[in-house]
Amino acid sequence: MSVIAPKFRLGYFLKGIFDNAFWILTIVTLAGIPAIQIVLFYLELPVIDGELLTAFLAFTWLFNPTMQVPLIKALIYSDLFRIVAFPGFGFAALIAAGTIFVERKMLAKLQLRVGPFYCGKVEGILQLAGDGLKLISKEIIIPAKADKPLFWAAPVLFVGTAAAFVALIPVAPGGWVVADLDVGLLAVFAVIGFFPIITILSAWSANSKFPFIGGIRALHQMVSFEIPLILSLLGVVILTGTLNLSEIVESQSSFPWIIFMPIGAIVFFTTMLAELERIPFDLPEAESEIVAGWLTEFSGMMYGLVQLGSYLKLYAFAALFVIIFLGGWTGPVFWPPLETELITEGIPIPNYAGDPILTVAAPGLPLLDQDPNEWVLQQQGELQYTSGQLLVSGVIWFVLKTVGVIFFILLPRGVFPRIRLDMLLHIGWYKLIGLSFVNIFIALGLVYAGVIGPGGIL
């Protein structure tokens, strides 16, 4: 049966537009704005310029040009922004999307082909959006004998756990992290411990043979690689004496820990590949053996969610590697430049110090909440960098290092074949655990010899 498009009539077209506009306006004015007002009324709103933002003022300020920058500034420093956008989910999802694009193009270059090319006109950069649309528009099919609640829950739990992992990652100096815990590393181990449970849950609830085998394989793999993963990071904990990830980064301001513990870094990298189920450790999804492993019965956006979760996990692991071994955001400050003229004419920024010369805290960073005194101290030569400069170049360093680590995570996919389950367990239980103990003894030796640690030479 073919569907013939009705003949185009301008009158009907305009009537449709007017009808739509009429109903949208009616619904927004009668229901939308009051609803937002009611919500805002119960929210705890920030103080901007010494004046409390209330639900009544919200719409007034929204259309007031002088209040836009303070509003955005208040938004940036809200918890919502941290969770949704910058150090949290949005930032991670952006890097994950970039990772997928780079993976496709890099692998294509390695394999002498082109990769995504047409979607988005320029080198297929919109291919991911197209794939996402396809996954959303596909029907979700659930096996007849599946345990439906668990089967539904598994992808959501997977993304949720991956996002919880992302929330523990500090990205920039000055507490740019969603959850700044004193036991950050311990929390990371706890979150990683959830993945095998979710995997076996989804595999078992599908009530199908190939997912079940894949889930069992994933369980073997993750459980046996979690031990060397935890042990390989303990060396750094011994040297720094803290479990807080931000403090671990701050301890590497002069040199990264990979210089002293390359063995731990290698062990952690290998276990990372296994935890991420990437080639050569992609046994739980081994296509030619067990179809798609524990993902076999997922369809449509359920599969998309699992993929999203696994790429978030990839980012989080790469970031953890950077934080623990490569020094996180530490690195020379190169942007914004130190010697720049003050932008006195530009975006008018009301500041709370009341000093007109300090309307711009640091050039080029109008939206960041900075201490104006820092800039004065820097001009006087008492402070080397302002916190804004540290923040911006710290984020750039962090992203650069993370992207580098992600590149090395992606590379084995083009080089290695898949390994076998018994080889995997042998590597995990015999070699990696032994090596991680060697790493711990190196760390202990360094501490007792007085090289690093409390009272050390370095």
Added chain:
Amino acid sequence: MAEQVIPTKKMPPGLQVENVDDRIMTLNVGPQHPGSGHMRIIVKIDGDYIVDADPDPGYVHRGEEKMAESRNYITNIPHLERPVIHDSCNILYPYVLGVEDLVGIEVPERAKYVRVIAAELNRCIYIQYWLAIYGIFLGHSTMFMWPAGDRELLIDLMEKITGARVTHAYFIPGGVRNDVPANFEDVCLRQVNYFEKRIKEYADIFYDNPILKARTEDTGVLSREDAIRLGTTGSVLRASGVDYDLRIKEPYDVYDELDVHTNVLKSGDSYARSKIPWLDMLESCNIIRQALEKMPKSGSIRTKLKPNPKGREDEVYRRVESGRGSAGCHIISRGKPEPYRLKLSVSSFRNLIALPYLLKGEKLGNMPAVYWSLNYWPVEADR
């Protein structure tokens, strides 16, 4: 162990009752499984170990042999190459040789050399395709893309010769269908040299890869005695240490005038079985270069046949070394333009016989490595 199910009524023929064991899981690998091809392997696993494997071919049976009985010797050509379109020259070779015997015609010298070149090119094309699938079966996606891309070189060459990319229908009784293009020797030499340079790079990324070696060495070992007893041919036989190549043992056309070496490995494991075809490709490049050198520069490429040739009342069996092993063709003629009976004896089916013996006791992760190392083409086995 659960108790055996005893059927109360008389079972219809073909149905079987088997013991149900709680420890044993039965997996249907195929025909819609990414690691099976157009066939099914019923695998029974105990944990990670395969206790029983039952290959179940026949999903792509086309009745080529029956079709051949109602078509004459010339119109049989295009459909007899269908079982292995990637190796279409070699699967057609024994049929053409047999028909030439029956009809009693001589093949011009130049046509024999052209046939050898086309057959060797086609062998490389087939092996590249097979190798690509072997790579992706082991999770090595680069090894899927590289052979599939390099294969295009030779496909272009075959297109220049025959006019078709894959299904050539190039060999006919009495010679070949048409002559090679004018500057063929130069182009062919250049492309084959480049192709050889490329496939030598596969050693770096695939055959010398430590993970691949650790994974496929000592898996699915087929001893020399078993290889002979089970009747395997081609690369499987040669990987088990039997020096058996029909190009040398029973030379056909001009293979006796060329310096053909055969590759034999002793270990008989999946690694050796996957390496032999690659070595064969390097050998094929040598053969093509020799044939290009010795080929008469001009001359007829075909002896003219009568419009509807009748074979004499006889039966012939000819066989050649195809990309997978010996490919034979048995034709019984009753003096008619059509063969009375035509039987294709293909190596894929003979190699498949070894599969249950090799898979028993292996780990499930080794299944694709062992299965595809048998140099098996499901469509050819079904015919």
